[in-house]
Amino acid sequence: MAHLPQIKVPATYMRGGTSKGVFFRLQDLPVAAQQSGAARDALLLRVIGSPDPYGKQIDGMGGATSSTSKTVILSKSSKPDHDVDYLFGQVAIDKAFVDWSGNCGNLSAAVGAFAISAGLVDAERIPQNGIATIRVWQANISKTIIAHVPMTDGAVQETGDFELDGVTFPAAEVQLEFMDPAADEEGAGGSMFPTGNLVDDLDVPGVGMLKATMINAGIPTIFINAEAIGYTGTELQDAINGDAKALAMFETIRAHGALRMGLIKDISEAAQRQHTPKVAFVAKAADYTSSSGKQVQTADIDLLVRALSMGKLHHAMMGTAAVAIGTAAAIPGTLVNLAAGGGTRTAVRFGHPSGTLRVGAEATQVNGEWSVTKAIMSRSARVLMEGWVRIPGGGF
Known part of the structure; x- marks a missing residue:
């Protein structure tokens, strides 16, 4: 043979x-x-x-x-x-x-x-x-x-x-500096906020109208409030990845957000663009137990973030999504910034399923347009x- x-x-x-x-x-x-x-x-x-x-x-x-x-x-x-x-x-x-x-x-x-x-x-x-x-x-x-x-x-x-x-x-x-991290995605016009808004009303079939911050920084990301979709922000992987209905909801949110961001021209294209955009939900800081059993205290973090990658809740946090989190947190009025308590900040520590992560970013506004020179975080x-x-x- x-x-x-x-x-x-x-x-x-x-x-x-x-x-x-x-x-x-x-x-x-x-x-x-x-x-x-x-x-x-x-x-x-x-x-x-x-x-x-x-x-x-x-x-x-x-x-x-x-x-x-x-x-x-x-x-x-x-x-x-x-x-x-x-x-x-x-x-x-x-x-x-x-x-x-x-x-x-x-x-x-x-x-x-x-x-x-x-x-x-x-x-x-x-x-x-x-x-x-x-x-x-x-x-x-x-x-x-x-x-x-x-x-x-x-x-x-x-x-x-x-x-x-x-x-x-x-x-x-290993310290990483993501220079000028606002993504210049085709169809997104190179703007950090492709819709021109810090917060949008996103109409999602089967879900309803959601407040959303849609940002191109590190990686195109759609942020929504945890409570708006019935979550607390303290969830671990099993709470979502074992729920087919929840995963379908997040994919619908992701697809409609991608359309609003100009990343796709038709909803059907989302299936062939699984890596981007990401969808994440945020909440105010709260105590929770991480996936390793580590206790995360409210005082240790500024906010809670959970993000999905390739259709599943991530076990920790994608590095590019961390850049998006740090960037959005630095801009007063975004959902990420508001969940962290609002105001001006140059760094944020957030809680994710595996623990915590700190990321820094400095944002400036010129002629109504926001820009970030770099985002910084450490990995290994x-x-x-x-x-x-x-x-x-x-x-x-």
Whole structure:
């Protein structure tokens, strides 16, 4: 019986923030997959183990959650004053679909470290000891990210005592700066608030009229009030991910928000744009028990936020959504800002299902238009495995 042998592709499996993904150098991919298109998508789907009607990704590197069904392609930067180009692919679990419409803020924490170790950063830019400042061009959304990567004895330092809720073990801290984070999405006019309003009335079939803050920052995000949809903001994953009716409601909200934001032209297009926009709900600070059993006190946080990714409640918080939260919190009058108590602020600490996270952002208003120069937060990252990933040959 004729068969095609497996091929092997150099790859590194990394954790970045509260996500995991398979990292590739562009030059290491099969020639057909070095360009965007069907061959690249087919390769990445097979690597991750999608589409999988069982929803487990058993025959691939994926972990059967949106946080672990991710791929990254890096190359030396083609942009002036940048070190590396970073392209992120969110792989659907049960569908033959790779979403290239947004960034992964969590895996952004691993990009600098991988780029250094993979020889994509000029040697003179890397200190023997101290902090390497890696200038990343995020190709999905055409934005700059500055990664501050610790170095020890000429190698990336991965271990340390920095703790990140949602990650079991401590590691070295990587500070990220998301420069000019207001996303310039096609059809959104490049405005941070594509509707021109800090708060809109969003008419959602089957739900009713909802107050919503729809923002393009970090990643396009739709914020709604928890109480408006029957929640408290203290929910953990099981409360929502086991409720098919709730998930359908959130997808309807997401689709209609995407239409209002100008990200899609017809509701039917939302199904082919699963990674963006995100939908999140906010509430005033309150005591709750995190998924690890840790007690989060009202006094420790400014507000509560729960966000959905790829149709499910996230176990912690997506990095890009954290940028959106920090940005919206810095702008008086948004639902995020109001949930945090209102007023002017340059940083916010919010409670998520796994614990808390702090993100900073500075907003200014000029001629009625809001802008944010950068959002800052800390994550951690480390290599989990490196070598080759193997997939059945053919078509690549």
